[in-house]
Every structure is written in C-alpha cells, then in structure tokens.
Amino acid sequence: MALRVDNLTKTYGDTTALSEVSFEVPDGKFAVVLGRSGAGKSTLLRILNGLTEPTSGSVYLDGEAVTNSRSDVGMVFQQHNLVEELSAYDNALTGTLNRTGFVRSLFNRQPVDDRELALEALDTVGLLDESGQKVSSMSGGQQQRVGIARALVQQPALLLADEPVASLDPSSAETVMEYLRETAETRNLTTLASLHQVNIAREYGEQFVGLKEGDVVFDGPREELTAAVLEDIYGYIETDELREGAESTDMNESIQKTDEGLETEP
C-alpha cells in the first residue's frame, strides 16, 4: 500500500521533533529515513506505528486516513524484542497477536491459518529449518531475521524497521538487509527503514527521506543522494573527508568515508 505522510508535526514542550513533515512512499517501495541523531527518525516511525500521537498532521495508507489502530503496520526493532526462551516459530507466531486491524477489516481479507503464516514467514527469512530452535541460541543476525518473520506474520500493509542492523556486524547486517529487501520485493511490501550506515542505506534503499532537526531536507532516489546532499543532512560532518569525497568522482569512496564519519558520532 502507498504511504502518505501529511504535515506531521510533533512537539515535546519546547522541542520540535518533527515539523510539518510530508512525503509519500509508493506501493511496494523500499524507502530509507536518514538523519543524524535527534533528527526525528524514531519519532516519525513511532507515529507511523501508533506508539506516539502526532501533535498535528495525518498518515494515509492507500488514501485512507489511519487514525487509531496500526495493527497493519509491522515493526522491526533494533533490539528485536524477542522472547529469548521461546523458539523461532513461537516468536514468529506472537506476530498474530497484533493482527486483525482497521485496514484489514476495511479490505475484508480472509482469515488464514496462523501456523502456516509463521512457517511461511520463517521460510521467507531463510529460517525454516531452524524454526524449532530457541532464539537465545541464535546469532544476532538470525534473531533479527526472526524479528522480521514476526512482523510478517502480522501481514502488514506497511513494514517499518528502526535501525534494524545497527547492533550487527557488517556481514550479518548485509544478510539481514538482503532478506529485508527480498521480503519487500516478493511480498510487494511498502517498507520504511531508518538506517545509520549510509553505505548500507544506499545499497538497499530505493527512495531516501533526509531529516534534519525535524524538517525534510531531501526526498529522492539513490542517484540524487550525492555527497553534497549527505553533507546537508548530516550537517555536522564538515570534515575534510567529506569535502574530498564530494570532489571525488568515486561516489562509493565518498560514501564509505561519510559512513566512517558517522560511526564516530555517539
């Protein structure tokens, strides 16, 4: 389903976390939210997930205003929030608890076998053979894939991922991102992920929304995500590396350097 965010504003006392944020993500697209720490990424995802109420503004899925229930929005968390003593299968199955929501009833979807859904979801993330394994004995990357499976069992219309690979080593991060992309593609699932690592974001994102102090300062495709745009989004990186990168013809090199700069930011 297509996502439309219309003039979202969120204030906490004197702090404006989001200021009239508007953008659209077409049906089935993989979008990435970029921004330095405090730019408003988590606030945006929390509003989309219904965990936080906006001060003003609206969210639409396929043109329908989403007000109370966000049960059709699946969420993948940085710390995956799984029940470690349960199996991958049982954890995936807990995704059904959040199902049957507003959008689903609106589109009159048929009830399906939850067990089948859980196994299908585990298959999607390459963990069908490990479905009986306790989550506590799995690697960080596998655990995050169980987190994705749990979100899929919800049969979401929109998949959100808040820093899904921030706590993983580069190789596991790649694997998780591959599965996330494949999932979005094969299920035509509109996805919005906040990512800290710019090189990973560039590799997997199709659309990029740059937030800076609560404002949208960029909304465009990969080709337009230049070093100059990144410098605007991450205003604090006034480093020689980034300037060199912006002047370099090798964009990948520049992004790598930008990313290294980011990693030093607490």
Ligand SMILES: Nc1ncnc2c1ncn2[C@@H]1O[C@H](COP(=O)(O)OP(=O)(O)OP(=O)(O)O)[C@@H](O)[C@H]1O
């Ligand atoms: N519950 C809250 N109460 C008060 N201020 C908040 C609250 N949540 C967020 N803020 C403020 O809103 C702004 C945006 O925060 P937010 O967590 O959305 O940023 P972020 O881009 O997700 O940052 P990070 O990458 O560090 O998670 C910050 O100034 C933050 O201090």
